[in-house]
Amino acid sequence: MPRTIEVTELALRDGHQSLLATRMALEDLVPACEHIDQAGYWSVECWGGATYDACIRFLNEDPWERLRTFRRLMPNSRLQMLLRGQNLLGYRHYEDTVVDRFVEKSAENGMDVFRVFDALNDERNLRRAMEAVRRTGKHAQGTICYTLSPLHTPQTFVDQAKRLQDLGCDSICIKDMAALLRPAPAYEVVSGIKEALGDDLPVHVHVHATTGVTLVSLQKAIEAGADIVDTAISSMSLGPGHNPTEALVEMLEGTEYTTRLDRDRLRAIKDHFASVRPRYRHFESRFLGVETDIFESQIPGGMISNMENQLDQQGAGDRVRDVLAEVPRVREDAGFPPLVTPSSQIVGTQAVFNVLMGRYKTLTAEFAHLLLGYYGATVGDVDPDLVERAREQLGKEPIEHRPADDLEPEWEELETSAAELEGFDGSDEDVLTFALFPGVAPKFFAERGEGPRNLSLESASADAGGESGDAPGSRAVSSPVTYDVRIGDTVRRVTVEPA
Amino acid sequence: MPRTIEVTELALRDGHQSLLATRMALEDLVPACEHIDQAGYWSVECWGGATYDACIRFLNEDPWERLRTFRRLMPNSRLQMLLRGQNLLGYRHYEDTVVDRFVEKSAENGMDVFRVFDALNDERNLRRAMEAVRRTGKHAQGTICYTLSPLHTPQTFVDQAKRLQDLGCDSICIKDMAALLRPAPAYEVVSGIKEALGDDLPVHVHVHATTGVTLVSLQKAIEAGADIVDTAISSMSLGPGHNPTEALVEMLEGTEYTTRLDRDRLRAIKDHFASVRPRYRHFESRFLGVETDIFESQIPGGMISNMENQLDQQGAGDRVRDVLAEVPRVREDAGFPPLVTPSSQIVGTQAVFNVLMGRYKTLTAEFAHLLLGYYGATVGDVDPDLVERAREQLGKEPIEHRPADDLEPEWEELETSAAELEGFDGSDEDVLTFALFPGVAPKFFAERGEGPRNLSLESASADAGGESGDAPGSRAVSSPVTYDVRIGDTVRRVTVEPA
Numbered sequence: 002m003p004r005t006i007e008v009t010e011l012a013l014r015d016g017h018q019s020l021l022a023t024r025m026a027l028e029d030l031v032p033a034c035e036h037i038d039q040a041g042y043w044s045v046e047c048w049g050g051a052t053y054d055a056c057i058r059f060l061n062e063d064p065w066e067r068l069r070t071f072r073r074l075m076p077n078s079r080l081q082m083l084l085r086g087q088n089l090l091g092y093r094h095y096e097d098t099v100v101d102r103f104v105e106k107s108a109e110n111g112m113d114v115f116r117v118f119d120a121l122n123d124e125r126n127l128r129r130a131m132e133a134v135r136r137t138g139k140h141a142q143g144t145i146c147y148t149l150s151p152l153h154t155p156q157t158f159v160d161q162a163k164r165l166q167d168l169g170c171d172s173i174c175i176k177d178m179a180a181l182l183r184p185a186p187a188y189e190v191v192s193g194i195k196e197a198l199g200d201d202l203p204v205h206v207h208v209h210a211t212t213g214v215t216l217v218s219l220q221k222a223i224e225a226g227a228d229i230v231d232t233a234i235s236s237m238s239l240g241p242g243h244n245p246t247e248a249l250v251e252m253l254e255g256t257e258y259t260t261r262l263d264r265d266r267l268r269a270i271k272d273h274f275a276s277v278r279p280r281y282r283h284f285e286s287r288f289l290g291v292e293t294d295i296f297e298s299q300i301p302g303g304m305i306s307n308m309e310n311q312l313d314q315q316g317a318g319d320r321v322r323d324v325l326a327e328v329p330r331v332r333e334d335a336g337f338p339p340l341v342t343p344s345s346q347i348v349g350t351q352a353v354f355n356v357l358m359g360r361y362k363t364l365t366a367e368f369a370h371l372l373l374g375y376y377g378a379t380v381g382d383v384d385p386d387l388v389e390r391a392r393e394q395l396g397k398e399p400i401e402h403r404p405a406d407d408l409e410p411e412w413e414e415l416e417t418s419a420a421e422l423e424g425f426d427g428s429d430e431d432v433l434t435f436a437l438f439p440g441v442a443p444k445f446f447a448e449r450g451e452g453p454r455n456l457s458l459e460s461a462s463a464d465a466g467g468e469s470g471d472a473p474g475s476r477a478v479s480s481p482v483t484y485d486v487r488i489g490d491t492v493r494r495v496t497v498e499p500a
Numbered sequence: 501m502p503r504t505i506e507v508t509e510l511a512l513r514d515g516h517q518s519l520l521a522t523r524m525a526l527e528d529l530v531p532a533c534e535h536i537d538q539a540g541y542w543s544v545e546c547w548g549g550a551t552y553d554a555c556i557r558f559l560n561e562d563p564w565e566r567l568r569t570f571r572r573l574m575p576n577s578r579l580q581m582l583l584r585g586q587n588l589l590g591y592r593h594y595e596d597t598v599v600d601r602f603v604e605k606s607a608e609n610g611m612d613v614f615r616v617f618d619a620l621n622d623e624r625n626l627r628r629a630m631e632a633v634r635r636t637g638k639h640a641q642g643t644i645c646y647t648l649s650p651l652h653t654p655q656t657f658v659d660q661a662k663r664l665q666d667l668g669c670d671s672i673c674i675k676d677m678a679a680l681l682r683p684a685p686a687y688e689v690v691s692g693i694k695e696a697l698g699d700d701l702p703v704h705v706h707v708h709a710t711t712g713v714t715l716v717s718l719q720k721a722i723e724a725g726a727d728i729v730d731t732a733i734s735s736m737s738l739g740p741g742h743n744p745t746e747a748l749v750e751m752l753e754g755t756e757y758t759t760r761l762d763r764d765r766l767r768a769i770k771d772h773f774a775s776v777r778p779r780y781r782h783f784e785s786r787f788l789g790v791e792t793d794i795f796e797s798q799i800p801g802g803m804i805s806n807m808e809n810q811l812d813q814q815g816a817g818d819r820v821r822d823v824l825a826e827v828p829r830v831r832e833d834a835g836f837p838p839l840v841t842p843s844s845q846i847v848g849t850q851a852v853f854n855v856l857m858g859r860y861k862t863l864t865a866e867f868a869h870l871l872l873g874y875y876g877a878t879v880g881d882v883d884p885d886l887v888e889r890a891r892e893q894l895g896k897e898p899i900e901h902r903p904a905d906d907l908e909p910e911w912e913e914l915e916t917s918a919a920e921l922e923g924f925d926g927s928d929e930d931v932l933t934f935a936l937f938p939g940v941a942p943k944f945f946a947e948r949g950e951g952p953r954n955l956s957l958e959s960a961s962a963d964a965g966g967e968s969g970d971a972p973g974s975r976a977v978s979s980p981v982t983y984d985v986r987i988g989d990t991v992r993r994v995t996v997e998p999a
Contacts, residue, residue: 183750183751183753183754184719184751184755185753185754185755186754212747212750213715213734213737213738213743213744213746213747213750214715214747214750214751216712216713216715216716217715217716217719217751220683220716220719235712235789235790235791235792236789238712238789238790239712239738239789239790244712245712245789245790245792247712247790247792248711248712248713248790248792250792251682251711251712251713251792251795252682252683252713252716254682254684255682255684255685256683256684268793289788290734290735290737290738290744291734291737291738291744291746291747292734293734293744293746293747293749293750294767296750
């Protein structure tokens with residue numbers, strides 16, 4: 002009897018996030034839902050920070066309504082979301098009762114599996130969210146952000162898995178957001194976790210395809226005992242996205258492993274996305290091939306495009322290679338954080354500043370906060386001179402405790418502020434939308450009644466216009482010597498003297 | 501000590517053949533040669549039927565001069581070619597002394613490794629070419645065309661490998677031209693060959709990337725003892741092409757296997773092709789993603805585009821799925837030949853005819869010859885009713901002997917005919933060009949003095965014009981009821997009554 006490998010389909014969340022800047026409208030996802038529901042997946046990833054953000058910022062869609070629609074259309078499926086621990090779906094730390102409320106409402110609206118991660122792999126930033134998920138009776142998945150550094154060994158990740166088990170997680174996810182997990186360490190990490198934690202705690206492996214090697218890593222993870230793997234249907238796969246679901250099925254054909262997936266359903270899902278994707282070509286990722294240089298820079302594919310845009314706008318497009326070389330140095334100075342939202346933006350922006358203005362001539366506020374521990378603890382030591390610089394610049398002391406411990410209860414204040422907005426519907430869901438995206442929520446509430454916008458149906462020129470400057474994580478530049486940095490809703494203007 | 505896996509780089513032949521319709525001009529290949537020569541490859545595939553054809557048909561380049569250039573620019577490398585056994589680089593069987601002459605001249609001009617295959621896996625069609633290679637002292641690689649059918653098991657291929665060993669080959673190649681070799685059979689076939697033939701005969705694995713699963717197959721082939729694998733530099737990889745060289749290197753990092761490849765040289769090769777490839781966008785393969793439906797139809801990616809073109813021109817673009825479903829039936833009726841040039845064109849065209857006109861209402865002459873044994877023997881039995889139809893249609897009897905046994909010596913006649921052509925230079929190489937491509941050689945000889953054409957530097961519209969109708973394997977249609985079939989230089993006009 003072959004062992005059954007379970008599969009999570011990513012097309013509805015990370016698939017279009019990685020390939021189409023998260024722009025796919027609900028109406029283009031709906032026709033695939035029945036097939037996805039019947040195909041035999043373990044879960045269907047369909048919600049997260051970027052989908053929530055894109056819904057209210059670009060698509061005039063209520064993300065909670067999207068969630069309820071998925072719930073209704075896929076009654077047999079576990080719905081899955083990606084949750085940034087104490088950041089929830091935003092870019093700052095939230096006070097604990099907001100975390101609780103968000104998890105409760107998500108579960109109530111239909112979410113089943115919460116994949117909870119922290120960009121720094123600091124479990125203190127996961128604890129509250131995990132406890133909240135467990136109270137709802139839903140599936141709490143503790144997540145390890147995979148990264149490479151002189152301080153990260155397979156044992157580092159096994160130790161982290163133990164700590165996640167101690168937090169009471171229902172499964173462990175290895176999340177490889179930049180396709181850095183090679184086959185040999187995939188085997189070592191998964192078998193190490195299985196040995197240390199026993200066979201009862203499922204191990205779930207999430208890899209991107211960017212470096213071209215991670216389908217082999219999934220094979221090795223499966224040989225090492227992985228229980229569930231993430232893929233995206235072929236017509237929404239590859240490049241900075243994920244390995245194709247159908248290729249996984251074929252990979253296991255004739256081996257001692259199998260999946261429960263129905264090939265005819267997979268073909269129907271593939272055909273659907275193959276037919277709608279061309280309409281989103283203006284949002285397509287620039288580069289759909291394989292890039293192994295990432296093993297050095299560790300910069301996820303989507304972020305490289307962002308940097309190229311920034312540098313082009315600065316008339317410094319020829320400095321891309323310098324920035325790619327600078328990123329690993331900045332990351333080392335910050336104690337080797339994994340590069341994933343928001344640490345990827347923080348480290349990447351500081352690297353751009355270093356190249357354009359001279360190394361650490363200006364610290365971004367976010368980088369300074371990172372150095373002082375306000376995002377949590379990193380595995381490595383932070384450069385002491387930089388800590389001193391950050392202390393002076395921010396007028397704040399370094400902290401060693403959990404960042405959210407400093408936060409006062411904020412739900413009532415959020416509720417009061419939200420209630421003042423035109424179009425606020427009085428629900429906790431709306432309060433949460435305001436809490437997560439205070440800059441975008443007012444316009445969204447006011448215009449919600451106009452109904453969803455499907456950007457793929459608008460003209461190419463309108464699409465291109467809608468793109469410029471206001472994408473999450475993008476940074477508009479207003480003059481050659483002034484530089485606007487946005488992380489989430491926070492925009493910071495910095496005057497730049499080129500080095 | 502990790503075991504060293506040797507690598508063959510495909511960018512100069514199958515890479516641009518699979519992705520860019522073999523149109524890359526020598527001047528765009530030359531700048532990569534020094535890096536390729538220094539990168540640590542086992543061999544450099546750089547010549548074959550399609551490159552020879554494209555040189556004289558489209559690029560006004562002497563293919564022998566291309567070979568001599570590669571020899572000069574890569575003095576440290578084994579140059580490798582793909583040879584269609586008794587077909588040489590053409591589409592018919594050649595008399596034995598022509599085979600001898602072609603191999604001698606290729607070796608003399610710098611070829612080192614001859615990968616010899618037959619589309620039907622009929623070793624009688626390889627024997628003469630293999631003997632000729634051995635006489636030159638060069639490397640004779642015996643090739644197994646991998647395919648799937650109820651009659652093909654791993655043992656089938658192991659048995660064939662034994663027969664190739666008996667022919668005296670220096671290595672065995674498993675050639676998977678449609679990306680059908682899944683990981684489990686990759687392991688079984690390679691380990692079966694190693695067990696049966698011993699460790700001294702190197703096993704070389706060639707896979708395409710189309711189904712998305714074959715990098716895993718390379719991993720399994722390596723675990724089973726494969727010695728050499730084929731890849732293409734990342735900027736000339738994927739889609740209907742091959743797995744990226746850099747991904748192979750990363751795949752083996754930290755395992756008990758390694759390569760001799762130099763990452764800096766690989767980066768230089770990648771950067772070169774990344775910079776020239778966009779100029780060839782008008783020749784780009786239509787589909788660069790992953791397609792697992794090939795496991796059913798077994799039609800190589802490039803051929804599907806050809807069929808779509810044919811059917812579109814017939815106003816029958818909506819019949820593509822019918823044709824894809826018909827191909828496996830036609831293949832079964834013909835005794836399950838692998839689908840590779842020329843059997844892929846023969847079976848594919850018959851399938852188109854069956855769909856448009858009714859099943860076997862018309863047999864193409866090529867399909868009739870295939871049924872009667874004039875291309876060699878297939879593994880399976882041929883449908884007896886069809887054999888009878890073919891016999892009547894051609895007025896020929898079925899044969900069981902080696903097809904080339906019927907051929908009379910033809911070198912002198914070829915020489916005499918070639919000598920009559922304007923621009924013939926008196927060399928054996930020119931006689932061979934005439935022998936292989938009698939329809940194209942006269943124009944090429946006459947215009948050779950004008951020097952090479954780099955199609956990527958001409959305008960988009962000119963490129964598109966150059967494409968229509970005269971590509972090798974394409975078929976022009978002149979009216980809705982008339983259908984021209986070209987296989988190589990042979991064009992056959994058939995009147996079609998749509999079913």
